[in-house]
Amino acid sequence: MPAHRPPRTVLLTGAAGGVGTLMRGLLPAHGYELRLLDRVAVDPGPERVVTADLADRAALREAVRGVDAVIHLAGISVESTFEKVLRANVEGTYHLYEAVRAEGVPRVVFASSNHAVGYHPRPRHPRRVPAGELIGAGAAHRPDTFYGLSKCFGEDLAQLYWDRHGIETVSARIGSCFPEPTSVRMLSLWLSPADGARLFHAALTAPDVGHTVVYGSSANTRLWWDLGTARALGYEPQDDSEVYADKLLAELGPDDPDAPDQANLGGPFCTDPPIWPR
Structure with a gap:
């Protein structure tokens, strides 16, 4: 395999979505020229834009x-019918990897999700979780929805394309990437937009990643999972959701770890039917 060289031109799929819009504003400062793809029109800017469906x-x-x-962000980001998730997230991700293989693109950053492991019980500590009880990147797939199942597929597809075709992937199990957390659960899973850009930059530039699974969150005091594999890529999160904790707890009260919508890592996605918001 040729030596890895840091990328300069990066295709951002799902560029009109929530995370895509945030990253469009932040990634150029890390030295990237972006090319944008989405099935809906993207606001015009300096980037080359491709308006197309993953099909x-x-x-x-x-x-x-x-x-x-x-950076593959495109697809359905919440629970939907199996048929819709199959088309957008399963078939769409396969089509993306086939295009990458055919054109010789060496690396993908795949936006996986905490919902790929959503039925793992959440740590029960109300604040700081001991390091030995954090959920690791090697946790077995336990999807909480068809959406989570599609992210398991994406991770396994990434492994196949590394083993068979030598295409490297970092699968980032993203928590909740918003300007600020909006629920008590998000205090444990929040990925600030700035840290999201730092994570993607590390995933794009680290050498010899093969297929690496990482968790995507900031350095939150109430963190539930182990960021070790992300830090090994060079990711150094700078933000902590704790600055929002007093306000959210005063407004919403503490979570009940025995409640059906709080007992597992996937939170309300683990109810039947899943509850929105996540």
Whole structure:
């Protein structure tokens, strides 16, 4: 395999979505020229924009041609019907990897989710979880929804394309990437936008990642999972959700770890039917 060189041109799929919009504003400061893809129109800017669905395999080939890496955010980001999740998240991710393989793109950063392991019981400590009880990146898949199941597929597809085709992937099990947390649960899972950009930068530039699974959150005091594999890539989170804790606890009260919508890592996604918001 050729030596890894830091990417400069990166395709950002799902560029019109919530995380995609945040990263469009933040990643250029890390030295990237972005190319944007979404099935809906993206606000015009300096970037090259491809408006196409993940089912359009010819358009995907054109979109990935000549880029150094892909950050794959596109797809359905909440629970939906199996048929819709299958088309957007399973078939769409397969089409993306096939385009990457055909065009010789060496690396993908895949936006996985905490919902791939959502049925793991959450740590029960009300604040700081001892290091030995944090949920590790090697935790077995326990999806909480069809959406979570699609993220398990994406991680396994990434492993297959590394083993068979030598395409490197960092699968980032993202928690909740918003400007600030909006629930008590998010105090444990929050990924600040600035830390999100730092995580993606580390995932794009670290050498010899093969297929690496990491958790995506800030350095939260109430963190539930182990950021060790992300830190090994060079990720150094700077933010902590604790600055929002007093306000959220005063407004919403503490979570009940015995409640059906709080007992597991996936929170309200583990109820039947899943409860929104996450």
